[in-house]
Amino acid sequence: MQTSIIKNGLIVTPTGVVKADLAIKAGKIAAIGDLSGSAEEVIDAKGQLVLPGMVDAHVHINEPGRGNWEDYHTGSQALAAGGTTSMVVMPLNALPARTTAAEFNRHRAIAEGRSYIDFALYGGLVPGNQPAIAPMAQAGAAGFKAFMATTGSDEPGDFHNVDDYDLYRGMQAIAKTGLRLSLHAENAVLTDRLAEDEIAHQHTDVQAYIDSRPPMVEVEAVRRALYLAKQTGCKLHFVHLSTGEAVREVHRAQLAGQDVTCETCLHYLTLNTVDFKQIGPLAKCSPVLRTPEVQADLWREVQAGHVNAVTSDHSPAPAEMKANPSNNIFEVWGGISGAQNNLDIFYDVAVKSGRLNLQQFVQLTAAGPAQLFGLKNKGQLRVGADADIALLDPDQSYTLQASDLFYKNPISAYVGRKINCRVTRTILRGKTIFELGRGFDEQPTGRFLRNQQVTEADK
Ligand SMILES: [Zn+2]
Secondary structure (H helix, E strand, O other): OEEEEEEEEEEEOOEEEEEEEEEEOOOOEEEEOOOOEEEEEEEEEOOOEEEOOOOEEOOOOOOOOOOOOOOOOHHHHHHHHHOEEEEEEOOOOOOOOOOOHHHHHHHHHHHHHHHEEEEOOOEEEOOOOHHHHHHHOOOOOEEEEEEOOOOOOOOOOEEEEEEOHHHHHHHHHHHOOEEEEEEEOHHHHHHHHHHHHHHHOOOOHHHHHHHOOOOHHHHHHHHHHHHHHHOOOOEEEEEOOOOHHHHHHHHHHHHHOEEEEEEHHHHHHHOOHHHHHHHHHHOOOOOOOOOOEEEEEEEEHHHHOOOOOOEEOOOOOOHHHHHHOOOHHHHOOOOOOHHHHHHHHHHHHHHHOOOHHHHHHHHOOOHHHHOOOOOOOOOOOOOOOOEEEEEOOOOOOOEOOOHHHHOOOOOOOOOEEEEEEEEEEEEEEOEEEOOOOOOEOOOOOOOOOOOOOOOOOOO
8 A cells, every 4th residue: 555645746757747646655755657556645736746845955044052043943844834855954053053073963963853854964164173074074964064255253152264274174174074065155355355445435235235245256266265175185065156157167167077066046046136225134145146147147057057056045033133223234144034935936937937947947956956965865756765745836826925934033035025836735755744724744853864975876
């Protein structure tokens, strides 16, 4: 007897889109085809897309230490409601940050009882913690993350950016683990001092923030990191690239034989400088949102297949940190809350608009990010893989309200946006964890995912 069967859906597999049924047994996909056997549970997916659950490779959860920003319970519920079944959690903005094996194991234990979706954890590279790199790899880190831009917090235990020396030493240590180093690539000196110039001239509006982080600060940092990685043999991943020019630098290095990958985020593909001026502080992030021209260039690189993943960079904060009482955008927390709507908005702007086909869409939202971080059996609807599934109704539309959001702080740059599709059900390892109108499964069942170092044969 089959445990569950999803009938009549349009299934997006790695090789094509098929109108078929999908059977689930013991949490795995058991069969795809015209299935007639009995099942304990039959889910009718008529008119719906059956997608691999999103693998969001860039999420900030602030627990422990800042659970009032976002904790594993609220963050993972929001992601589940949006059709995400696995997340890779950044090592910063929790307090203390995840930069030792002891903290790594402590964070893992917290998430294990509280996350509704499966999760992998980054370890952090910060000044002086090279000796902690190998132990964190051993503890199961998905990869490592470092900041080339200034993180700006003086709180004890908070995450600090690396200078070129620490980056170089860190790359040497990480190269030995075989894991990827993911970089926030922006030139720290340039961004800091360009911002000082703006503030010195009393320019503290949205345009001043845009002017303080021009595309060249990203491109320069990408080029420098690529060169250092080449010297050390360290595998790289660039998070949240915001310019086509930076993606082309990565692509050129790939063609020259370097093991380097990159992601962009939903907000760089959907929001630009014009939107930033309309939305205000809720749309402040770094790198900053780009002009429509730079955004169009980034889209071309995505369409060309030069980007490995589209992530949310869900970076939550309490509402008061996203307010701007002194009319100084530089004092506002930089980060966009958006993980709950990654899949539906991206489907809307990518597939519905005709920019990408469904194969490209699932590659960017699921298969690509799963491959990057060695999440075996994730991100693909194929027999034998984990039955991690999102049902998406391409014919429903809704306008996002704050009351729809499950974040700890129900704020988002996307509130008020009309979205022309809707996630109706999310299934994790065969079990429905969210259903539109019914809500969440009672108990969180998310599991820790280790980087299983996907080999060439698995790709
Ligand atoms: Zn981030």
